[in-house]
Amino acid sequence: MRAKALSRLLFVIGVITWIALLFTDLSVVFSAKNGLPQEIPTWLPGIILNLYLLTLYYYYKFKIDRDEQLNFVDLLWRVFAAGLIATVISLLLRLVENLFGAATPDGNFFSLAYKEVIYLINLALLSSFLLASFASWKRLILYQKSKWLLRGWSFFEYALLIALLYTCFDRTPNDTLYLVLLIFFIVVGLILSANMKWVAFLNFRQKWTSLLLLLLTIFYLSYLIYTNNSLVEALRMGFTDHREHLFIQSLTIFVMIYSIFSFLVILFNLPTTSVFEQKLEEVVNFQRISQSIQTEQSEESVYNILLETSVSSVFADAGWLETKDVATHRVFTYRITEKEAYDIIAHLKSQNVTGILDQGQDKTKNLSKHLAALRSSRFRSILAFPIFVKGENIGTLALLKELPDGFNKEMTKIVSTFANQAGISIENFRLLEEALQGERYKEELKIAKTVQKSLLPQVLEQDAQFDIAAFSESADEVGGDYYDTLRINEQETSLIIADVSGKGTTAAFHMSQMKGIFHSLAQDCIEPDEFMARSNKALIYCLERGSFISAIFFLINTQNKTVRYSRAGHCPVLYYSASKDKAEYFKDKGVALGMVRNNSYRNFVEANEFTYQPGDIMVLYTDGITEAKSVKGEEFGYDRLAATFMEVKTLEPKQIQDYLISKLYEFSGTDNINDDYTTMIVKFKTEHKPI
Amino acid sequence: MVHIKRLQEDGIDIITPIGEIDASSSIELDLTIAKSVGEGFTKVLVDCGALEYISSAGLGVFMSYIDEFKDKNLKMVLFGMNEKVANTFEILGLYDLLTIAPDKAGAKKKVNEV
Numbered sequence: 001m002r003a004k005a006l007s008r009l010l011f012v013i014g015v016i017t018w019i020a021l022l023f024t025d026l027s028v029v030f031s032a033k034n035g036l037p038q039e040i041p042t043w044l045p046g047i048i049l050n051l052y053l054l055t056l057y058y059y060y061k062f063k064i065d066r067d068e069q070l071n072f073v074d075l076l077w078r079v080f081a082a083g084l085i086a087t088v089i090s091l092l093l094r095l096v097e098n099l100f101g102a103a104t105p106d107g108n109f110f111s112l113a114y115k116e117v118i119y120l121i122n123l124a125l126l127s128s129f130l131l132a133s134f135a136s137w138k139r140l141i142l143y144q145k146s147k148w149l150l151r152g153w154s155f156f157e158y159a160l161l162i163a164l165l166y167t168c169f170d171r172t173p174n175d176t177l178y179l180v181l182l183i184f185f186i187v188v189g190l191i192l193s194a195n196m197k198w199v200a201f202l203n204f205r206q207k208w209t210s211l212l213l214l215l216l217t218i219f220y221l222s223y224l225i226y227t228n229n230s231l232v233e234a235l236r237m238g239f240t241d242h243r244e245h246l247f248i249q250s251l252t253i254f255v256m257i258y259s260i261f262s263f264l265v266i267l268f269n270l271p272t273t274s275v276f277e278q279k280l281e282e283v284v285n286f287q288r289i290s291q292s293i294q295t296e297q298s299e300e301s302v303y304n305i306l307l308e309t310s311v312s313s314v315f316a317d318a319g320w321l322e323t324k325d326v327a328t329h330r331v332f333t334y335r336i337t338e339k340e341a342y343d344i345i346a347h348l349k350s351q352n353v354t355g356i357l358d359q360g361q362d363k364t365k366n367l368s369k370h371l372a373a374l375r376s377s378r379f380r381s382i383l384a385f386p387i388f389v390k391g392e393n394i395g396t397l398a399l400l401k402e403l404p405d406g407f408n409k410e411m412t413k414i415v416s417t418f419a420n421q422a423g424i425s426i427e428n429f430r431l432l433e434e435a436l437q438g439e440r441y442k443e444e445l446k447i448a449k450t451v452q453k454s455l456l457p458q459v460l461e462q463d464a465q466f467d468i469a470a471f472s473e474s475a476d477e478v479g480g481d482y483y484d485t486l487r488i489n490e491q492e493t494s495l496i497i498a499d500v501s502g503k504g505t506t507a508a509f510h511m512s513q514m515k516g517i518f519h520s521l522a523q524d525c526i527e528p529d530e531f532m533a534r535s536n537k538a539l540i541y542c543l544e545r546g547s548f549i550s551a552i553f554f555l556i557n558t559q560n561k562t563v564r565y566s567r568a569g570h571c572p573v574l575y576y577s578a579s580k581d582k583a584e585y586f587k588d589k590g591v592a593l594g595m596v597r598n599n600s601y602r603n604f605v606e607a608n609e610f611t612y613q614p615g616d617i618m619v620l621y622t623d624g625i626t627e628a629k630s631v632k633g634e635e636f637g638y639d640r641l642a643a644t645f646m647e648v649k650t651l652e653p654k655q656i657q658d659y660l661i662s663k664l665y666e667f668s669g670t671d672n673i674n675d676d677y678t679t680m681i682v683k684f685k686t687e688h689k690p691i
Numbered sequence: 692m693v694h695i696k697r698l699q700e701d702g703i704d705i706i707t708p709i710g711e712i713d714a715s716s717s718i719e720l721d722l723t724i725a726k727s728v729g730e731g732f733t734k735v736l737v738d739c740g741a742l743e744y745i746s747s748a749g750l751g752v753f754m755s756y757i758d759e760f761k762d763k764n765l766k767m768v769l770f771g772m773n774e775k776v777a778n779t780f781e782i783l784g785l786y787d788l789l790t791i792a793p794d795k796a797g798a799k800k801k802v803n804e805v
Contacts, residue, residue, distance in 0.1 A: 501747035503714060545758075546721075546751035550783060569783035591784030595754050604787055623747075623782075635775070 003062050010059040017052040018124050022117065024048055029116050047168050049242055053127055054164065060135035072143075072198050073206050075136040076213040082132035083220030086125035090227050093118050112235070119231040123242055126224045130248065133217070133255040140262070143198040156188050164247040178246060185250035186257075193258045196265045204273045207266050214263040221256055278313075282414055285309035289421045299426050300332075306387075306397065306422040307334050313418070314411035316399040318379065321387075323395040336400065340377065344398075347374045381406035385419040389427045448508040449474065455508070455515050461485040461493050464687045465558045465614075468495075469653035470680040471661060479676035480507030480549075481622045482514055486522045491559040494522040497620045497680050498551035499570065506547070513542055514549055528553045528566030529607035536568075536593045536601045548594035552620065558687075563618075564609045568593050571623055574642055576649055578615030583642045583649070614686040617656070619645055624675035625660075631669045640667070653681040692716060695723045703802060704732040709741040712749030721752045724767075728756075733765050734802045738795070740771035745779055757788055766790070770798035 024045045031037065064070065064078055097118065142153060163181065202210060232242075242248065289305055303321050311319045311334050318336035322345075323329060331338055351370050371382050381401035386393045397419055401407065452474065460468045470483050480500025487493045496518050500510040517535050526534070531553045539549060550569035557564070565573070569592025572585040591604035621641070628636040641660075648659045657679055664677060693716040696707040704727045712720055727735050737753075753769070760767050770792040772780065780786060792798035 499747070501751055546748075546755035548747070548751060548754065548783075550747075569785075571782060589784060589787070591787055595757075595784070595788060597758060604784060623779075 003066060007059055007062040010055055010062065014052060014055040014059060017048055017055055018120070021045055021048040021052055022120050025116055025120060026113055029112060033112060043168075046242075049123075049245075050164050050168055050247070052124070053131070053247060054161075056128055056131045057134075057161075060131045064132065064135035065138060070139070072140065072202060073209055073213075075139055076210050076217070079129075079133045079136045079217050080213040080220075082129045083217050083224075086129045087220045087223055089125055090122055090224060093121060094227075115231065115235055119228070119235060122224065122228050122231055126228055126252075127248065129220065129224060130251045130255055133221075133259070134251055137255065137258045140198050141192055141195045141258075143195075149192075149195060152188075152192060156185075156192055159185070159188070160247060160250060163250060167246050178244070181246055182249060182253075185246075186253050189250070189254035189257055193254075193261045196262065199262065199265050199269050200276055202266070202273075203277055204270075207270055207273055211263060211266050211270075214259055214266070218256070218259045218263065221252070221259065225252060282313050285313060286418065286421060289418060289425055299429055300330075302422055302425050302429065303332050303395070306418055307332050310397060310399060310415045310418050311335075313414050314383075314399060314407060315401075316383075316406075317402050319397070319399040321395060321397050324393060325395075341398075344371070344374065344377060344379070344382070344400075347371075347377075378402055380404040383407045383412060383415065385416055387419050387426070388423045389430070394423070394426065444505055448505040451505075452480070452508045452511060455482065455512055457484050461487045463493060463556075463558060465561075466556065466682050466684045467653045468680065468682050469657045470678075471657050472676065472678040473661075473673065474676045475624075475673050479503055479624070480511045481624070481676040481678035482511045483620070483678060483680045484515060484518055486519065488523065488525045488555075491557055492525055493556045493558075494518075495554040495556065495620075495680070495682070496522070496551060497570065497622070497678070498549055499622045499676075499678075500549050501547050510539075510543060510547065510549060513539065514551070518553075522553075525555070527607060528555055528564050529602070529605050532566045532568045532590070532593065532605045533602045536596065537599075539594050540597045543594040548592040550592040550623075554618075556682075560611075561613075561684075562609055562611050564607060566590060566605050566607050568605055569595070571621055571626060574619035574621070574638075574645060575610075576617040576619070576645065577613070578617075579613055581649075583617075583619075583645055585638060585642070612684045614684055616684045617645075617649060617653075618682040618684075619656075619660075620680040620682070622676060622678040624673070624677050625664060625679065627675060628664055628668050628673070628677070630667050636664060636667055653683045656683075657681050693719055695719055697723065697727070699732075701799075702732075703734040703736055703799065704730075705736045705738055707738040707741060711744040712742065712752075713744070713746040714748040717746070717748040717752050720749060721755075724752065724756055728759070728763075728765065733763075735765065735767045736795070736798050736802060737767065737769045738771050739769055739773075739776055742772065742776050745776055747783075750779065750783060750785060753785070753789060766802045768792055768798040768802045770794055 024040055027040055028045060064075070070078070138153065138157075142150065145153075163185070166181075199207075199210075285305075286309075288309060289302065303323065307319055307321045310316070319334045320336055320338075320341040321332040322341075323331075331341055333341055348370055371377065371380060379400040379402055381403060382398060383400075384396055384398045387395045387397060397415070399407070399415065456470075456472055460470055462468065468485060472481050472483065474481065480498075480502065482498040482500065483496060485493060485495050496514075498511075498514050500507045500514065502510075514535075517538050521531050521534055532551070535551070543549070548569070550571070552565060552567045552570045552573065554563055554565040556562075567573070567586070567588055567590040569590055572587065574583055574585055576583040586608070588608050589604075589606050591601070596604055619641075626636055626638055626641060630636075644660060644663050645656065648656050651659070660679060661677065665671065665673075693708050693710040693712050696709065698705045698707065706720075706723055706727065708720055708723075710716075724735070753767075756767065759765075768790045769780075771794060772791070777791075780789070780791065785791075790801055792801050
């Protein structure tokens with residue numbers, strides 16, 4: 001808004017200065033004509049003219065120079081419009097003059113004044129046109145400017161403004177200094193006029209428009225100069241002759257030179273426009289391929305874009321793209337049938353062409369000469385390229401032309417660049433996909449881990465006759481280890497330890513089912529083998545084939561001091577008998593839950609029973625413990641577990657557990673366990689009945 | 692990692708997994724057995740001599756074929772397991788469900804039983 005207000009203000013000042021110029025000029029003319037002494041100094045009109053020029057200069061600076069939205073043709077259009085308005089007004093004045101009869105130079109004051117007014121209007125129009133052109137040319141010249149160009153231009157502009165100042169004081173035209181300065185401005189103007197980069201960015205149509213606009217601009221300029229000159233000639237009044245004005249003259253020459261240069265450059269650029277447009281399109285296509293990764297959703301679209309852009313870039317008549325991947329083998333075709341493509345592939349194969357089409361070599365090859373023998377095909381030129389992702393050839397791009405020798409070296413280069421970029425895009429696409437997949441998987445694991453943790457009991461049942469300690473630590477991958485306890489009544493407590501096959505969310509899910517089954521079945525003081533049979537029946541409806549759960553279910557009866565249990569494929573119990581001072585694994589049979597999917601399962605599990613003594617210890621664990629590996633690849637194993645336990649048999653369950661786990665970590669030699677470690681230790685003790 | 696070889700002998704398909712079968716490599720074992728069945732073999736031997744380790748997922752693969760083999764009247768015999776692998780099978784109770792022989796001769800005999 002500020003700029004708009006400023007340009008309006010400048011316009012008003014311009015008009016005012018012009019009116020001032022008119023009156024001072026008229027006054028000078030009047031005094032000279034009537035032989036009266038000059039009331040105003042003769043140099044005043046010159047200064048007012050300079051003020052007017054300065055105002056116009058700033059007006060166009062705001063109007064054109066600062067307007068970022070103008071494109072090249074718009075700039076030329078502005079100049080053309082300024083020229084058109086100036087010329088039309090000038091012609092109208094000429095018409096009016098002709099209608100009312102030409103005033104003679106020695107006529108009365110009024111006819112002279114009339115002439116003077118017309119001259120000043122023409123001068124104002126010419127100046128306006130010149131300054132509009134100057135502002136526009138500045139934009140054009142400074143397109144893609146360098147530091148030096150910018151400096152050169154600033155120098156030129158400031159020198160012109162200084163020249164404007166200079167003309168205020170020096171009113172003696174045609175002296176040597178004036179000539180030197182004029183030549184200086186012409187030379188600088190010529191040097192600056194060599195900057196025509198903008199021309200290259202015009203398309204064919206814009207070039208034609210520009211040519212027309214420039215031609216008319218040159219015409220208007222010539223006409224306005226001619227009119228001004230003829231008017232001054234007609235006036236023959238030295239005081240108000242503003243022709244010998246360094247600023248105006250330098251500007252006129254500069255604007256003229258640049259207009260003519262631009263016209264010629266555009267004219268000679270016309271034939272090569274298509275090449276430049278082609279290059280520009282290549283760049284755009286290149287961008288499309290590299291950006292397809294963000295916008296498109298599949299590799300397929302990258303292939304399609306590659307095929308399309310390659311075909312259009314080298315003016316091929318047809319093309320195909322064959323992907324190598326066995327699983328997703330596909331042929332993308334463009335203006336060619338799949339059959340034709342396969343015919344050509346088969347033909348080249350039969351010719352024993354060891355080119356790129358057999359995808360065995362990485363060299364780009366022009367295979368045209370081999371195509372000559374294939375009479376049935378309409379194509380006479382073929383160009384084939386491999387597409388690489390991480391050094392692996394993932395496909396072939398083939399381009400075809402009906403002309404013989406239709407591909408040149410440039411085209412080969414362009415398409416090979418495209419093919420490379422497409423390879424990079426596909427690689428990026430795959431990496432992105434992998435990263436997303438990994439991220440999703442991690443998130444899933446996190447959830448599964450939380451679920452799994454929450455399924456394990458926070459507090460274990462305790463009894464006057466036994467203490468229980470349990471521990472579970474899962475690896476990065478979520479496992480499905482589960483343990484739990486449930487008091488049935490005063491004397492009876494049930495325990496379970498289970499291991500769900502598989503890992504991740506599925507394992508956590510199955511674990512939760514196991515927990516549900518345990519809590520519903522164990523409540524009723526159910527016999528262990530019955531528990532297994534019913535659990536199996538329930539689980540076969542939710543476990544997929546190949547998944548199973550190994551478990552041991554215990555029923556501790558503190559009244560009889562017995563433990564009844566049933567093992568379903570779980571790691572055998574390590575039992576320490578205090579009286580024998582020996583730790584042994586229970587040898588019994590039992591098939592894991594979910595393996596036998598019918599009622600016969602009952603035959604595959606046993607119910608066992610033993611009596612415990614105070615000091616006896618039951619060590620329950622999952623296979624993560626026995627299968628834990630040392631750095632050398634050795635397994636922790638059953639013997640080592642028993643031996644380690646024997647070292648601490650006299651301690652409390654919690655201490656035994658801590659010792660076992662610390663030994664386990666020591667053995668594996670790393671903090672990163674690769675499986676789940678789960679133990680549950682039950683120690684029977686002498687009951688201290690409160691008296 | 693596991694590498695699985697297949698060999699045909701007297702109309703018997705002998706599958707030999709070499710290395711370790713864990714959750715990820717169990718898929719390969721599954722595919723191999725499925726292929727064998729797909730090709731119409733009625734007698735399949737699994738040579739576990741070079742099997743160093745098998746996880747629960749790997750065992751699950753054998754398990755998942757038990758019903759299918761029974762339904763189609765096909766036979767699968769595993770043999771030559773090392774102690775550790777045999778122990779894994781034993782703990783899970785698979786000795787009761789699968790046919791397991793100590794060596795190739797025994798396995799061939801079992802697979803040819805009517």
